[in-house]
Amino acid sequence: MVRGRTGRFARIQPFGIDKVAAAVGGDPDVLRMENLDTDIAPPPSAIIATRDAVGNKAANSWLPFTGTLALRQAVAHRLRQQTGLSYDPRSEVVITGGALAGMLSVLLATVDHGDEVILTDPTYAGMINRVRLAGAIPVFVPLMVSGGRWRLDPARLAAAVSARTRAILLMSPAMPTGHVLNDAEWGAVRDACLHADCWLLYDAAMDRILFDGLPYRHPASFPELAPHTITMGGVSKNYRMIGWRVGWVAGPPEVMGDVALAAIYNTAVASGFNQAGVLAALTNSDDGITGAVREWQSRRDLVTDELAGLPVVVPEGGWSLLLDAEALGMRAPELSRRLLVAGRIAATPMTAWGQDVAPRYVRLVYATEPVERLRGIGARVRAALEGPEPVRGFGPATA
Template identity: 55%
Template sequence: MVFRMRNNARFTHVQPIGLDKVAAAAGSDPDVLRLENLDTDVPPPPAAVEATARALTEGRGNSWLPLNGLPELREAIAADLRVRTGLDYDPIRQIVVTSGGTSAVMPVLLATTQPGERVVLTDPTYAGLFQRVRLSGAEPHLVPLVVADGGWRLDREALERVDHAAALLLMSPSMPSGVVFDHDDWAAVARVCERTDAYLIYDAAMERIVYDGHPRINPCRVAGLAERTVVIGSVSKEYRMIGWRIGWVAGPPQIMERIGVTTIYNTTVASGFAQMGAAVALSQPSGVEAAVAEYQARHDTVIEQLDGLPVVRAGGGWSCLVDAEAIGMSAPELSARLLERGRVAATPMTAWGEKVAGRYVRLVYSAEPVGRLLELRARFSAAIG
């Protein structure tokens, strides 16, 4: 008798993230412009590296305990959040350390939603958010981002039409578009949350990676949102500490009790020695402003190189999007031609939304310096003829 895998409804609509296939196809060829994933060549804070290495050398942090995070890191997170949000989070009752920011998403979804309930996201949005909603058993409801004056904005009219939801799961700046929400956007979010009695799950991973002229607004400072907002953060983007895999969740005490339990049963505990490095990154000057200036220089180079092509400016973050269908091909086709003919690795956004995302290819500039990005126009020309 041949064993056959049983059906699993959770996977009916779940799509692969895509960037791993593009990375595998690119291989290790040094000539390829690596614009497919969120690695970065901007180094992490030296003090954080030293603290992590010292913890390893001294044998500290090699423990299961405490399950929800080291006290020194939770205190550092609370201090950082006080500056960002204006709120005083209790480090023990209101903060849970996780194995990276993205690993926090599933425990938060399981704690705030039930199967079949609606979770509102933008289209496009990070595939790691969108597909986790599906895996959790909740139902994603996508609100489009629209292009206006060469950049992205939230379709507030579509958002205001949301009539029921358990949670809104949002980023600002958001991957992959780089859209940055202004005060009116967050006020619209607050109205929807109040009307539907929904949580706001706010992925703040890139909150400080904002470019000139765009507001940097933490939603907890907007009327009506602080008491219902669950904040997810990490050291991966702002602090360039991807491999540390340290993130956190902060929110109202009642829901944090559930999130703490769910996190323990999901990953047990985050790396102890990595937590020590993260605590130092949060507590000392860590080069965030210099890193943001470098990313903006790279973003601006991409926009200049692709002048005349349908590329959309980002307000922040590490990536921007080019409209493949406006060029005359599908996103997977443009991705394939960029790699084969232009030696550019770039991911199609087929798993990153629905009607909007599927027509775009993402260009990540976090791991390629300006000098290499100056080749982008010639490589696009080779790809699209």
């Protein structure tokens, strides 16, 4: 008999999203807030360019492995606008099969077995488990709630640094919290990176989804952080192009050669048809992001207004917010069951999304339901809290 599971998967847990979705089935009355999707359409120019590329011989090729030069140039141009830095599209930009495929390639290029990677708690489970797949050890810095918002404690971040720290992996706005790092927090990240002499791996997948007029800040715009920063970006969230699965990595040339090798030997090449659509999205002024952000903020505002008085942490960007189950006297999987049975809301428990903080919470994604359907969510949630005990075994028992 073939030997069992490898040790690599010993601490890797499922998202939990699929169990909640399966429990919903096709019930149209349920608010679908369990998965990070959106109903706002991609840029029309991206759809047209993708369709036009189908049947184009150049788009139906393995080459170039690291992405078309035109798309790498567009990414370099965008990063210059955001950071003030000039990225060589040939040696410092790699196109990947989505930002998350790029993240694994970056980790393979920057960490060795037993190295430590610092992340926040909560953080996206896909980030945590890619660290583990690369053989590194996640070290969690708990986020704290201050004034109803998520904040990073500089002292806790500094204390997490050790001789084994090889990278800090952050997202802003973050999933699932919607935490946006402010300048003081970025300053603490800079200090930690300089002290550890480590990489800053920056997931910029939602970087333009900022609420309440918050200013944009790319960490590479800090002069001392620029040599340490590797940016992973994509079009799934900002541009609402989830199905395209095209992203990019940009960073210093001394590491990008290894990132390119990891990407080539992992996925070979991103879809040529979809690269054409992504190029159109990045180079067309009518990308729809401003309007989409306005709509997402209106949904966030509605949900947080209706849940006023409940232990909700207000997101400063992104597509989701967290509701504290333990503050309501129960564990997150139980709250998830109650929300589905009595509130007709699908929400994922954050059991696998951190260490000590995340398991307290369930996530509510407001990006995929229109305002008309979100109205009344406060009554739904309170019905779940006040209603009878859910049927045991119904819905997600664990993450």
